[in-house]
Amino acid sequence: DTEVTQTPKHLVMGMTNKKSLKCEQHMGHRAMYWYKQKAKKPPELMFVYSYEKLSINESVPSRFSPECPNSSLLNLHLHALQPEDSALYLCASSQVGTGTYEQYFGPGTRLTVT
Amino acid sequence: GQNIDQPTEMTATEGAIVQINCTYQTSGFNGLFWYQQHAGEAPTFLSYNVLDGLEEKGRFSSFLSRSKGYSYLLLKELQMKDSASYLCAVNYNQGGKLIFGQGTELSVKP
Numbered sequence: 065d066t067e068v069t070q071t072p073k074h075l076v077m078g079m080t081n082k083k084s085l086k087c088e089q090h091m092g093h094r095a096m097y098w099y100k101q102k103a104k105k106p107p108e109l110m111f112v113y114s115y116e117k118l119s120i121n122e123s124v125p126s127r128f129s130p131e132c133p134n135s136s137l138l139n140l141h142l143h144a145l146q147p148e149d150s151a152l153y154l155c156a157s158s159q160v161g162t163g164t165y166e167q168y169f170g171p172g173t174r175l176t177v178t
Numbered sequence: 179g180q181n182i183d184q185p186t187e188m189t190a191t192e193g194a195i196v197q198i199n200c201t202y203q204t205s206g207f208n209g210l211f212w213y214q215q216h217a218g219e220a221p222t223f224l225s226y227n228v229l230d231g232l233e234e235k236g237r238f239s240s241f242l243s244r245s246k247g248y249s250y251l252l253l254k255e256l257q258m259k260d261s262a263s264y265l266c267a268v269n270y271n272q273g274g275k276l277i278f279g280q281g282t283e284l285s286v287k288p
Contacts, residue, residue, distance in 0.1 A: 068220075095274050106265055106278035107221065120275055154220060164209035164228060164269045167276065169220035 068170035070155050076176045079145060085173045087138040087155030096138040097167060098130060099154040107154055113138060114160055145177045182279035184266050189285045195254050198282045200266035204247040211276065212240050212251045213265040221265060224251065253284075261286045 068089045077083050087096065095114050099107035112120035113132040127149075129141040138155055152174050156167040182202045190196040202210070209228040213221035225233050227242035227249060239252040253260055266279040 097274070104281075106267075106281050108278075109275055112274055114274070158274060160274070164226070165274075166211060166223045166226055167274070168223065169213075171220050 068155055068157055068168050070153075070170040070173050072173055073171065074174045074176075076178060077142065077145065078178055079147075081145075082141070082143045084142065085140040085153055085155075085175075087140075087170055088136055089157040089168070089170075090136055091157060091168065092135075093157035093168070094135060094160045095158045095165075096132060097156040097158075098128075098138070098140050099156065099169075101152040101154055101172070111140075142175075145175075147177050150175055150177045182266055182268055182277055184264075184279040184282045186280065187283045187285070189287060190253075190256055192256055192258060192286055192288050194256050195252065196256060196284065198251045198253075198264050198266075198284070200249045200251070200279055202247050202249070202266070202268045202279075204244065206270040207244060207247070207268060208271045209269040210240075210242060210249050211267045211269075212238075212249075213267060215263045215265060215281070217262075224264075256286050258286050258288070260284065 071086045097112050098110040101107045109122050110124045111130045116132045127144050131139040152172045154172045155170040158167045159165040184200045211226050212224040215221040225240035232241045237254045242249045263281040263283050265281045267276040
């Protein structure tokens with residue numbers, strides 16, 4: 065199983081709403097990532113979790129709050145977002161070790177903030 | 179910075195060969211990936227290079243020159259389904275963090 069799943073596929077939320085994005089993988093990967101991708105742009109890294117601990121936060125605003133409840137799950141909690149936060153949010157996972165490993169991406173959640 | 183440069187757009191003909199170039203800053207280099215992304219879909223892994231030379235995988239090959247900070251992705255026997263964005267991404271010794279280039283939008287014409 066080389067699949068990363070994400071729910072929901074699409075999400076529309078108002079600026080006062082609270083919502084969560086979910087990501088799951090069963091490849092035994094111990095690194096998980098959140099990326100944000102705007103149209104016609106490359107993915108931009110937001111957060112990295114390694115062994116369920118936050119290892120990289122790319123100075124993301126606090127209205128985005130990641131959580132890694134266990135080695136298979138990754139959440140992104142959203143609160144008080146702005147319209148410019150509308151984007152495709154991609155989750156990825158990879159092995160962890162002394163080498164560099166390919167990241168497997170999920171299909172993404174297309175978020176629209178109104 | 180860690181600028182990664184690749185052409186914005188390329189056009190090629192079905193059945194032909196196309197080469198997509200990528201240049202990057204060499205300091206701290208720890209591996210280079212190529213990903214394919216169709217519109218509205220997730221990036222999918224194509225190839226990985228960390229040592230100099232050519233890696234071949236079916237119709238796709240990727241080349242790396244670490245001293246020159248240069249890589250290319252070679253696509254042979256192009257098919258219409260190869261129309262997609264091709265992303266060059268570099269790992270710079272930061273625990274899995276990838277820096278992506280802007281992507282090259284490839285259009286394959288009949």
